[in-house]
Amino acid sequence: xxxxxxxxxxxxxxxxxxxxxxxxxxxxxxxxxxxxxxxxxxxxxxxxxxxxxxxxxxxxxxxxxxxxxxxxxxxxxxxxxxxxxxxxxxxxxxxxxxxxxxxxxxxxxx
Amino acid sequence: xxxxxxxxxxxxxxxxxxxxxxxxxxxxxxxxxxxxxxxxxxxxxxxxxxxxxxxxxxxxxxxxxxxxxxxxxxxxxxxxxxxxxxxxxxxxxxxxxxxxxxxxxxxxxxxxxxxxxxxxxx
Numbered sequence: 106x107x108x109x110x111x112x113x114x115x116x117x118x119x120x121x122x123x124x125x126x127x128x129x130x131x132x133x134x135x136x137x138x139x140x141x142x143x144x145x146x147x148x149x150x151x152x153x154x155x156x157x158x159x160x161x162x163x164x165x166x167x168x169x170x171x172x173x174x175x176x177x178x179x180x181x182x183x184x185x186x187x188x189x190x191x192x193x194x195x196x197x198x199x200x201x202x203x204x205x206x207x208x209x210x211x212x213x214x215x
Numbered sequence: 216x217x218x219x220x221x222x223x224x225x226x227x228x229x230x231x232x233x234x235x236x237x238x239x240x241x242x243x244x245x246x247x248x249x250x251x252x253x254x255x256x257x258x259x260x261x262x263x264x265x266x267x268x269x270x271x272x273x274x275x276x277x278x279x280x281x282x283x284x285x286x287x288x289x290x291x292x293x294x295x296x297x298x299x300x301x302x303x304x305x306x307x308x309x310x311x312x313x314x315x316x317x318x319x320x321x322x323x324x325x326x327x328x329x330x331x332x333x334x335x336x337x
Contacts, residue, residue: 108259141323143260150310150327151252151260162325194260198322202274204250204262 109134109195109207116213122183125210127195128176133205135176139198142171142180145209146191154193155180182212190214217241217326219311224331227301235331237294237311242326245269245289248314250324251296253307253333263309264296268317279305301335308332 110128117123127134127142134140140158143151153162155171158178168183178197182189195207223235237249251263264285265274273285284297294311309331312324 137322139320139322145260150329152327153323153325156315156323156325196260196262196322198320202272202319203276204252204265204322206260206262209259
């Protein structure tokens, strides 16, 4: 149950696009289309942004999109806004019947 | 509106036990698997345990296997986590999270509680 690998931090200016990667193995990210992404603001509970690799809950802005290639999933945020400044976590189902999260990425909107 | 309210956290000495509870409302509780996810201070998220809608399937992170026991009472719309042999590295905010379907074979939660803080220290 090793954590998925995410960059510790990314940054971008308002209006720009950024991509956060999430690398796992064939036993998690690469083996299932069960990758999800969460946004977490300080002192708040995580909020689901993307599920099943690329599906977006209705209440989430279409500026958020997800994809996957082999053992790496990606979250792309287009048209960056100040409120996007937060921590982002990926998660995957695993062959062991458990969940595994990434270490988290701090997004700074400059 | 889905509501998940955790309780039972607090300060506990190493080696002791503690039981967390999660009261659920706003959805049909026994239609969904439920999970516990924790977050140590200043750290990332860690899945702890999950239980299917009928308690037949349960899962644990390696870090808690053999020490923690997850259970649910569908009649009371409640989820529990019995924690024993607690260690300092179990110190964290423990979140209750609603699964996406009845079983454990999925990997997301669309609803989370606000968490209950467990501090393990002498």
